Structures are given as C-alpha cells and as structure tokens.
Amino acid sequence: MAWIGFAMVTTFMVLIMTKRLSAVVALILVPVAFGLFAGLGSEMGGMVMDGMRQVAPIAIMLVFAILLFSIMYDAGLFEPVVKVITRFAGHDPLRISLATALLGALTSLDGDGTSTVLIVVTAFLPVYLRIGMNPLIIALLILLTNTMINIIPWGGPTARVASALHLDVMDVFVGLIPAAALGLVYAAGMAWWLGIRERKRLGWQPGKNMLLMEAEVELPEVDRSHQRPKLVWVNLALMLSMATAMGTGLAPLPVVMVVTFALALVINYPRLAEQKRRIAAHAENAVTVATLIFAAGVFTGVLTGSGMVDAMSQAFVSIIPDSAGSQMALITAFASLPFTFFMSNDAYFFGIVPILAAAGAEYGVDPLHIARASMLGQPVHALSPLIAAIYVLSGLLKRDVGDLQKFALVPAIGASLVFILGACVTGAII
Structure with a gap:
C-alpha cells in the first residue's frame, strides 16, 4: 500500500504540474483509479463520502467568505481606507512605502491575493x-504583507492544509497569529528601509517638490457603480461584529460567515435583481474553490481510508534518524520553502503534507504542528511561477516575472525565516 500511495501522490503531482489535468479533476480521478487498482472496490465509496463530509464545513465557509468579501469590495468598504492612506503618503518615499505595506495588509483580509x-x-x-x-x-x-495575513481561516493555505489533515481551520489559524504578527513587523521594517533608501536615491527633502512629468499609466478600470458610500459605517460594523463572533466562538465559523453574507447582501443590495447580479459576478471564484475542497476530500478520503497514508508514513519514518523524528515540524517548516516554490499549493498540501503529518505522528508530533509548519514557506511560494497572482502583478507593473523574483526573493526568504522563528518562539510548531 505504501508503494501504491507514493505512486498515487506522484501521479497526481505530475499531472497538475505538467498541466495535463486540472487540480480538481486530478484530485478525483487519480485516487479513484488507484483505489480500483488496489482492489478497494465498493469500499471506496464510503471512503470518498467520509472524506467529503469532513471537508464540508471548510467548503461552506470558503464559498460564503469569498462572496462576502467580494460584496464588501463592490460596496466600497475599502475606498475610504485607500483615500486616507494615499493622502497620508503624500510625496514622501518613506511614507509611500509604509502606506503601501499598510494597504497591502488591510486589503489582504479578503483572502484573495489577486x-x-x-x-x-x-x-x-x-x-x-x-x-x-x-x-x-x-x-x-x-x-x-499578503502572505502573513493570508493565514486567515478563509485564506487558501489554511483552508487547504485543514482539508488535507482534517483539522479545524481556527486551530491552525489562531496558533500562527503571533508568528504572523512578527512577520508583519518584518514587512514594516522592510518598508521603512526601502523608503529611506528611496529618499536618499531621489534626493528627497522636506517641502521639496518630488513630482516628475505626468506619466501615462495604463491601469485596470475600477467599476464604482456598485459602491454604497453611505453604508460604509454599517458595513464596517457588520464586519467587526463578524470578527467578534468568530473570536468569541458565538457560533461555528461557517454559520457566522453564512449569516454575515446574507446580511451584507440584503443591506447593500436590497433588490432581488441586484443580489442575483452580485452573486453571479463572483460565483466563478466561489464555485472553483468549493469544488477544489470537495475534490480534496475525495483524495484524502481514499488516501486515509485505504491505509495508504499510514503505510507511506511508516516507509518515510524508516529513513529518518530517530534523533530527528521529534523535529518533524521544524523539518517541515524549512522544507516548505523549496517545496512551495517548485510546487503548486494543491500538490504540496494535498500530496506532501499528509505524508509528513503521518510520519510525524509516528514520533508523537501533533499533526496541528505539522499543518502550521507547512504554511511557513508561503512568502517564498508567492514568487513561484506556478501561481497566477505573480503574472497579474508583473503585468500591471510592466516588469518581467524574473525581475520581480530577483528583486524580492532574498527578502521573501527572510520573511519565511522570521515566520519560522516566530512559530518556534511562540510554540506554534513545537
């Protein structure tokens, strides 16, 4: 079963990394094919259903979180923040870089890097x-900033690893908050240093006019027809109430998200036709994520229910020195840097992390620690050529992806190391 399991994971990774199949299709068909090959027969149906049942709460939360934050963006909740921050920045390179980091952190709360x-x-x-x-x-x-904020429960990495290991997303998230806060301090420090460097390079002085000649910049048009500026304070109160309900455990997270979404929709777009248009505008993102999570349930259901993951972990443990076994979480943390750069998140979290978690369990390492550790390489992953956001970013800035990677790779590695240090110091992975 170990060899069948390794072959299944390898096949899945190869198919999605070579773009022969989409992640959703591969997550479903690959385990079904290998399950039939392993002679699981009718037992596989129960495994698949168990896997999908376990990920259902995460899928529900993500669908309504995507719709909620998209509606809040449409309604213009972030507009006042953008105006205040850009006004604060002025023409001072230091203020501009700090304001860029602040806006990046605030707008990352929707869990969508694009x-x-x-x-x-x-x-x-x-x-x-x-x-x-x-x-x-x-x-x-x-x-x-985005990679630190994106540990939120509806963020991609947290949702994926919680689905893969069948953990509570809030347990994964809460433990990483102090480490992520340290990562944001690092980001602020980088913004400060870059701002000071730009001040010197451009010869900035207080009161000096820094404006160059008008530059023609092609930027995406912002559709403001759906904004509701008069409801900004109502929307802000609604979001703060949601955060309070999440923090106090008033109700399960999917319930909080579903109710908040319904209130946001009816408050901002009371007409039925408007509601349908807003949902339809963002349905593609929501459906894509939901199908991915349920497909992951198929993959992990077969992998776990068949005993493959246990056999694979035992094979993996046999090559790890006993002295290093207790440090599986730390090993996972450092391994996440190259793994997540050269792999998609789907291949990594659904293919590699379950094996690491099962191997760690052989040495008494909490799967929750492995889950958190596997997320610590996300700053490096953000520069991976396998993700869409980097191409959107390079296109808007009119710079090659290679230029962006060359400029940001060393600071990104630094961010991951700070993230790991924070997770170790706060006990998130140890």
Missing part, C-alpha cells in the same frame, strides 16, 4: 511613477 494586487497597484503605481520610485517595491511589500 484582488489585493489590483487594489494596491491601482492606488499606488501612479504615485510611484510620478516621483520616480521603483515600482518593484510595490510587489515586494504586497508579497510580504
């Missing part, structure tokens, strides 16, 4: 170009 890129670049690229700052700073600061 929307963060669009908001931050749209707000700041004209400012950078008009005073001569390096636009690659925008990319770096988005990367450093």
Whole structure:
C-alpha cells in the first residue's frame, strides 16, 4: 500500500504540474483509479463520502467568505481606507512605502491575493511613477504583507492544509497569529528601509517638490457603480461584529460567515435583481474553490481510508534518524520553502503534507504542528511561477516575472525565516 500511495501522490503531482489535468479533476480521478487498482472496490465509496463530509464545513465557509468579501469590495468598504492612506503618503518615499505595506495588509483580509494586487497597484503605481520610485517595491511589500495575513481561516493555505489533515481551520489559524504578527513587523521594517533608501536615491527633502512629468499609466478600470458610500459605517460594523463572533466562538465559523453574507447582501443590495447580479459576478471564484475542497476530500478520503497514508508514513519514518523524528515540524517548516516554490499549493498540501503529518505522528508530533509548519514557506511560494497572482502583478507593473523574483526573493526568504522563528518562539510548531 505504501508503494501504491507514493505512486498515487506522484501521479497526481505530475499531472497538475505538467498541466495535463486540472487540480480538481486530478484530485478525483487519480485516487479513484488507484483505489480500483488496489482492489478497494465498493469500499471506496464510503471512503470518498467520509472524506467529503469532513471537508464540508471548510467548503461552506470558503464559498460564503469569498462572496462576502467580494460584496464588501463592490460596496466600497475599502475606498475610504485607500483615500486616507494615499493622502497620508503624500510625496514622501518613506511614507509611500509604509502606506503601501499598510494597504497591502488591510486589503489582504479578503483572502484573495489577486484582488489585493489590483487594489494596491491601482492606488499606488501612479504615485510611484510620478516621483520616480521603483515600482518593484510595490510587489515586494504586497508579497510580504499578503502572505502573513493570508493565514486567515478563509485564506487558501489554511483552508487547504485543514482539508488535507482534517483539522479545524481556527486551530491552525489562531496558533500562527503571533508568528504572523512578527512577520508583519518584518514587512514594516522592510518598508521603512526601502523608503529611506528611496529618499536618499531621489534626493528627497522636506517641502521639496518630488513630482516628475505626468506619466501615462495604463491601469485596470475600477467599476464604482456598485459602491454604497453611505453604508460604509454599517458595513464596517457588520464586519467587526463578524470578527467578534468568530473570536468569541458565538457560533461555528461557517454559520457566522453564512449569516454575515446574507446580511451584507440584503443591506447593500436590497433588490432581488441586484443580489442575483452580485452573486453571479463572483460565483466563478466561489464555485472553483468549493469544488477544489470537495475534490480534496475525495483524495484524502481514499488516501486515509485505504491505509495508504499510514503505510507511506511508516516507509518515510524508516529513513529518518530517530534523533530527528521529534523535529518533524521544524523539518517541515524549512522544507516548505523549496517545496512551495517548485510546487503548486494543491500538490504540496494535498500530496506532501499528509505524508509528513503521518510520519510525524509516528514520533508523537501533533499533526496541528505539522499543518502550521507547512504554511511557513508561503512568502517564498508567492514568487513561484506556478501561481497566477505573480503574472497579474508583473503585468500591471510592466516588469518581467524574473525581475520581480530577483528583486524580492532574498527578502521573501527572510520573511519565511522570521515566520519560522516566530512559530518556534511562540510554540506554534513545537
């Protein structure tokens, strides 16, 4: 069963990394094919259903979280924040870089890196170009802030690892908050250093006019027809109430998200036709994520129910020195840097992490620690050529992906190391 399991994981990874199959199709068909080959027969149906039942709460939460934050973006909840931050930045390179990091962190709360890129670049690229700052700073600061905030329960990495290991997303998330806070301090420090460096390079002085000639910048148009500026405070109160309910455990997280979504929709778009249009506008993202999570339930259900993952972990444990077994979480943390750069999150979290978790369990390592450790390489993953956001970012900045990677890779590695240090110090992975 160990060899069948390794072959199944390898086949899955090869198929999605070579783009022969989509992640959703591979997550379903590969385990079914290998399950039939292993002679599981009718037993496989129960395994698949068990796997999907276990991930159902996560899928529900993600669908309504995506719709909720998309509606809040449509309604203009972030507009006042953007205006205040850009007004604070002025023409001072130091303030501009700090403001870029702040806006990157705030707009990352929706769990979607692409929307963060669009908001931050749209707000700041004209400012950078008009005073001569390096636009690659925008990319770096988005990367450093987004990957720390993206540990939120509806963020991609947290949802995937919780699905793969059948853990509670809040347990994974809460343990990493202090380490992520340290990562944000690192991001702020980088923003400060870059701002000071740009001040010197551009010869900034208080009161000096830093504006260059008007630059023609092609940016995506922002559709403001759906914004509800008069409801900003109502929307903010609703989101704060949601955060309070989540923090106090008033109700299960999927329930909180479903109810908040319904309230947000009826408050901002009371007409039925408007509600249908807003849901339809974001349905593709929601359905894509939901199908991915349920498909992951098929994969992990077969992998676990068949005994493959146990056999694979025993084979893996046999080659690990006993002295290193108790440090599986730390090994996972450092291994996450190269793994997540050269693999998609789907291949890594659904293919590799369950094996690491099962191997760690042989040495008494909590799977929750493995789950958290597996997320610590996300700053490096953000520069992977396998993700869409980096191409959106490079396209908007009109720079090659290679230029972006060259500029940001070392600081990204630094962010991951700070993340790991914070997780160790706070006991999140040890």
